[in-house]
Amino acid sequence: MSQLSRLVRIARTDFSYFFRTKWLMAVLISLSLSDMLVVGLVYTRLIPASNAIGSSYFQFLVPGIVVVGLFSAATDTGRRIWLALREGVVQYYLTLPIRTRGLVGAYIISGGLGGIVYSGALLIIAYLSFMLFGAPIPVQGVLYALTLIPFLFVLSTGIAGLAAFFASVSRRGEIYWVYAQALQVSMVTVSTVFYPAQTIAQYLPAPVATIAEYNPLSLAAGVLRNSAFGGNALETGALANLLATSLPLAVIGALAYWIILRTIRLKGKP
Amino acid sequence: MFAVETLSLSKRYGKTDALRGLNFTVNEGEIMVILGPNGSGKTTLLMILCTILKPTSGTAKVVGIDVVEDGTKVREVMGIAFQEARGFWRHKPSSILRFHASMFDIDPAKRQDLIERTMKDLELWESRDKMFMHLSGGQAKRLETAKVLIQKPKLAIFDEPTSQVDLRGKRKIWDKIRELRDQGSTIIVATNEVREAEYLADRVTILHQGQRVVCDTIPKLKDAIAGGDIVEVDFEDPVSEKLVGSLNGLGGDVSLSPEGNQLRAKVSKAEDWVPKMTSASYVAGAKIASIRITEPSLDDVFLHFTGKALADQP
Ligand SMILES: Nc1ncnc2c1ncn2[C@@H]1O[C@H](COP(=O)(O)OP(=O)(O)OP(=O)(O)O)[C@@H](O)[C@H]1O
Ligand SMILES: [Mg+2]
Numbered sequence: 001m002s003q004l005s006r007l008v009r010i011a012r013t014d015f016s017y018f019f020r021t022k023w024l025m026a027v028l029i030s031l032s033l034s035d036m037l038v039v040g041l042v043y044t045r046l047i048p049a050s051n052a053i054g055s056s057y058f059q060f061l062v063p064g065i066v067v068v069g070l071f072s073a074a075t076d077t078g079r080r081i082w083l084a085l086r087e088g089v090v091q092y093y094l095t096l097p098i099r100t101r102g103l104v105g106a107y108i109i110s111g112g113l114g115g116i117v118y119s120g121a122l123l124i125i126a127y128l129s130f131m132l133f134g135a136p137i138p139v140q141g142v143l144y145a146l147t148l149i150p151f152l153f154v155l156s157t158g159i160a161g162l163a164a165f166f167a168s169v170s171r172r173g174e175i176y177w178v179y180a181q182a183l184q185v186s187m188v189t190v191s192t193v194f195y196p197a198q199t200i201a202q203y204l205p206a207p208v209a210t211i212a213e214y215n216p217l218s219l220a221a222g223v224l225r226n227s228a229f230g231g232n233a234l235e236t237g238a239l240a241n242l243l244a245t246s247l248p249l250a251v252i253g254a255l256a257y258w259i260i261l262r263t264i265r266l267k268g269k270p
Numbered sequence: 271m272f273a274v275e276t277l278s279l280s281k282r283y284g285k286t287d288a289l290r291g292l293n294f295t296v297n298e299g300e301i302m303v304i305l306g307p308n309g310s311g312k313t314t315l316l317m318i319l320c321t322i323l324k325p326t327s328g329t330a331k332v333v334g335i336d337v338v339e340d341g342t343k344v345r346e347v348m349g350i351a352f353q354e355a356r357g358f359w360r361h362k363p364s365s366i367l368r369f370h371a372s373m374f375d376i377d378p379a380k381r382q383d384l385i386e387r388t389m390k391d392l393e394l395w396e397s398r399d400k401m402f403m404h405l406s407g408g409q410a411k412r413l414e415t416a417k418v419l420i421q422k423p424k425l426a427i428f429d430e431p432t433s434q435v436d437l438r439g440k441r442k443i444w445d446k447i448r449e450l451r452d453q454g455s456t457i458i459v460a461t462n463e464v465r466e467a468e469y470l471a472d473r474v475t476i477l478h479q480g481q482r483v484v485c486d487t488i489p490k491l492k493d494a495i496a497g498g499d500i501v502e503v504d505f506e507d508p509v510s511e512k513l514v515g516s517l518n519g520l521g522g523d524v525s526l527s528p529e530g531n532q533l534r535a536k537v538s539k540a541e542d543w544v545p546k547m548t549s550a551s552y553v554a555g556a557k558i559a560s561i562r563i564t565e566p567s568l569d570d571v572f573l574h575f576t577g578k579a580l581a582d583q584p
Contacts, residue, residue, distance in 0.1 A: 003342075006373060013358065013369055020360040083359070092356040094322045096373050097346040265324045268283060268317065 006098045010106035011113065018076050018114045028072055032122055036065045036129060052196035054225070059135055062126045063224035064193035067217050070119035071187065074156040075180060077111030078163025081257060082176045085167070085270045094264065104258045108250055111160020112153045119152065123228070130229070138231025145228035151242055155216050158246030161253020168256035171270040192218040216245040271334050273298045273425055273456035274319060279328035280480075281314050288314040290480040291328065301447065301457040303467040305568075306477035307576055312460035313353055315477070316427050319458070320350045332425055349374070349423035353430045353460075355410035359403040363394055363413050366402060370417045388416045392442060407434040415443050419450060426450055428459045432466060444469050464568045474568075476575045483575045491571045499540035500564050503533040503547065506557040513554040520546045536566070 019025060040058040047053065053060040084090045093103055123145060130137050166183060170176035190212045192200070197218075201209040212218055219242040227234045260270055274296040281289040288311045296302040306312050317323040318330055321341040330337045332344045357366045367385045376384065389395045392412045397405055405413065411434050418426050428447065432440040447470060451457050459470055467474050468488065475485040484491065492498070508530030518524050522537035537543040540563045551558055566574075 009369070009372055013361075017358065017360060087359055088352075088354065088356045089358060091322055091352070095320050095345055095348075095350055097342055098373075099342050265322065268314070268323055 003098060003102050006096065007102045007106045007109070010093070010096075010098065010103065011110040014077075014080055014107060015110040015113050015117075017080055018073065018110075018118075024076065028069070028118070031072075032065055032069045033125070035068070036062055036122075036126065040065075041133075052198045054230075056135070058133065059130070059229065060196070060225065061194065062129065063229050064221045066119050066122045066126055066224060067221045068188060068193055069122040070115040070152060070156055070220070071159055071184070071217060073118035074111050074115035074159035075163040075183065076114055077107060077160035078167040078176065078180055080110075081107060081164050081167040082170065082172075085260070086172045090261070090264060090270070094261065100258060100261050103261065104254050107164060107257060108157050108160055108254050111163070112157035115156025115159060116149060116153045119156075120149075123224075126229075137229065141228050141231045144231070144234055145224075147234065148223060148228060151223075151239055152220060154243055154250070155220050155246045158216060158249035158253075161250035164253035165256040168253075168260040171260070187215065187217055191215040191221070193221050214241065214245055216242055216249075219245065271298070272296060272331075273300075274302075274330070274332055274458065276315075276318075276330040277328055279315070279318065279330055280326045281311070281318060281323065282326045288480055289318075289325075292477075292480065292482055294475060294482055294485075296456060296458060297473075298456050299451065299454060300472040301451050301459060301470050303471035303474045304458060304460040304477055305462065305464070305467050305474050305572055306460070307462055310477045310576075311480040312462075312477055313429055314480075316350065316429050316458065316460055319344075319425075320348055320427060321345055346374075347423055348425040348427060349418040349421040350427040351411075351414040351418045351429060351431055353433070355405075355407075355414040357402040357410065357413060360401050362399060362401060363389065363405070363416075364398055366413065367416060367420055371420055374421045374423070376420065384420055388419050391446060392416050392419075393439065408436060408439060411435050412439060412443070415446070419446055422450065422453065422455060424455060426455045426457045428457070430461050430463075431459060432461075432463070440466070464572055468568050476572065478576045488568055488571075492566050492568070494571075498565065499537055499543075500566055500570065501533075501535045501537060501540050501544060501547070502562040502564070503535070503551075504559040504561075505531045505533070505551075506559050507531060509533070509551075509556045510554065513551065513556055516550050516554070517547055520550070 040061045043061065044056045044058040047057040049055050084093070127137055162183065163180065166179035167176055170179060190208060192212055197209065197213055200212050219238055223234065223238050223242065226232050264270055272295045274294070276292055276294045279289055279292040279294070280287070292315065294315070304312050304315070314323065318325050319332060319337060321337050321344050324338060333347055335343050337344050364385055368381065371381045371385065389398060392415060394409060394412050394416060397409050402410065411431065415428065415431050418428065431447065432443050435443060444466070447457060447459065459466065461467060471488060473485060473487050474491060476483045484494070486494070514524060514526055517535070520543060522535045522543055524533060524535045526533055535543065544561065544563070548558065
């Protein structure tokens with residue numbers, strides 16, 4: 001068996017761990033659906049359609065929720081790395097005939113897969129709910145969504161990398177959960193997932209608005225709204241920004257995880 | 271070529287020297303038991319051999335491959351059952367074994383059959399529907415052993431394979447380890463249980479404070495300590511210091527129990543020593559209640575060498 005096929009197997013096993021954790025799935029799905037349907041529909045009544053949000057808040061929010069789903073699923077990589085460090089499975093992995101960088105790659109890839117599979121499912125639900133509530137979906141939108149898959153995958157590995165970074169620096173400590181929470185709140189809050197860029201620029205200092213604009217979650221939400229749901233041609237600029245902001249995060253995470261594996265080799269524990 | 275060879279191997283964790291210039295070899299196809307008290311560095315040595323740990327200095331080779339230079343190649347030929355079982359918490363035993371088998375290229379057509387057979391052999395079949403995290407300590411240890419048995423690596427390492435395992439299970443595991451050797455694997459077993467060593471070992475290495483104290487077959491180790499036999503004598507009444515003094519003059523290593531009526535002597539030949547002892551006792555007027563002659567057990571060997579090493583410390 002080649003290094004590559006071992007990498008794929010490890011990624012698959014780790015990936016399956018995400019779906020094995022039943023409580024996690026239950027929480028994630030109920031949060032995503034309630035955000036999409038309850039929040040979306042209630043707020044739509046409160047917030048009038050405008051240039052910034054388009055025809056309704058529901059249509060603005062739902063693509064954002066798909067991105068939040070991707071974010072949550074990809075950050076689960078951090079939890080899995082943290083568990084592997086705590087449960088000592090990492091040491092088992094280190095006895096398998098695969099290079100250390102293969103092991104690191106496997107985790108980042110499985111994080112990417114988790115994000116893409118979960119958000120893919122949400123996307124389908126989102127399309128269905130659009131149809132249910134009478135919002136039109138252009139046929140090209142679906143094609144654009146398919147084209148977006150590799151980009152969303154890269155975004156997902158970036159988020160996984162960020163989570164891997166926090167898991168690695170917290171080693172076996174409970175502090176990981178604080179980091180994870182802070183990451184979730186800050187990345188989602190300072191983004192255009194829940195509110196348009198104009199609103200942020202209106203109420204918050206300019207640097208925050210800029211961060212929100214280049215937050216990869218905002219970029220992804222924007223592309224989804226514009227193309228996957230709006231049917232407009234994909235903007236290469238936004239896609240390039242998405243890659244440029246996601247890839248470094250994936251690299252940072254891979255590096256942090258690699259360092260923790262090296263530490264285990266030297267000290268016998270993370 | 272040795273299956274395993276280490277040269278002045280050292281490992282230091284912060285201020286603890288876990289291994290101190292260890293020279294250690296294992297021949298191909300033998301079961302080498304590493305016997306050592308807690309903290310003697312057994313696990314550290316095994317972790318270095320399976321490339322989880324980097325040595326601080328010195329070298330280690332597995333079937334001629336350097337563990338630092340070419341870790342991935344080493345990992346292809348060896349398998350380890352950890353002292354503390356490690357598995358995916360939310361997987362069932364068979365799925366953990368399937369994953370392991372796939373990592374080591376076990377023929378997919380035979381995999382399922384092999385897994386089922388090994389699980390039955392190790393009495394794990396009844397626990398097949400439990401997740402790893404719900405296995406008992408002993409069941410998890412059996413699973414740890416099962417991984418290596420399925421893998422049939424060139425070098426199989428078992429770190430205290432039967433700690434937490436019940437008596438029947440111990441026997442099963444020991445028999446399986448021997449079977450693995452008979453099929454051509456080289457085996458290292460680390461333990462602090464003398465019985466385990468007695469059952470399994472082709473040779474024993476006694477490790478103490480990160481150093482090799484001695485390495486040989488069990489019969490030779492027994493011969494090596496203070497001649498050979500142990501004579502235990504019970505007297506009807508406590509005996510005098512004078513008698514002990516004169517018995518000490520007969521050769522051998524004599525010690526008296528605190529109550530003063532039980533004598534334990536390590537002597538080279540019981541058949542020479544006992545007649546001399548009985549006549550000396552008769553002269554001193556001490557009445558003998560019973561005499562027992564035993565060969566030294568591996569326990570004695572273990573205590574002898576690890577005790578002596580302790581005494582040698584500055
Ligand atoms: N990760 C670690 N960090 C610091 N010290 C360690 C670490 N692992 C082991 N040690 C120390 O190294 C020494 C050797 O430990 P090791 O685990 O190799 O012993 P052992 O012979 O396997 O003991 P046991 O029979 O209890 O399993 C001990 O003094 C231990 O405290
Ligand atoms: Mg140990």
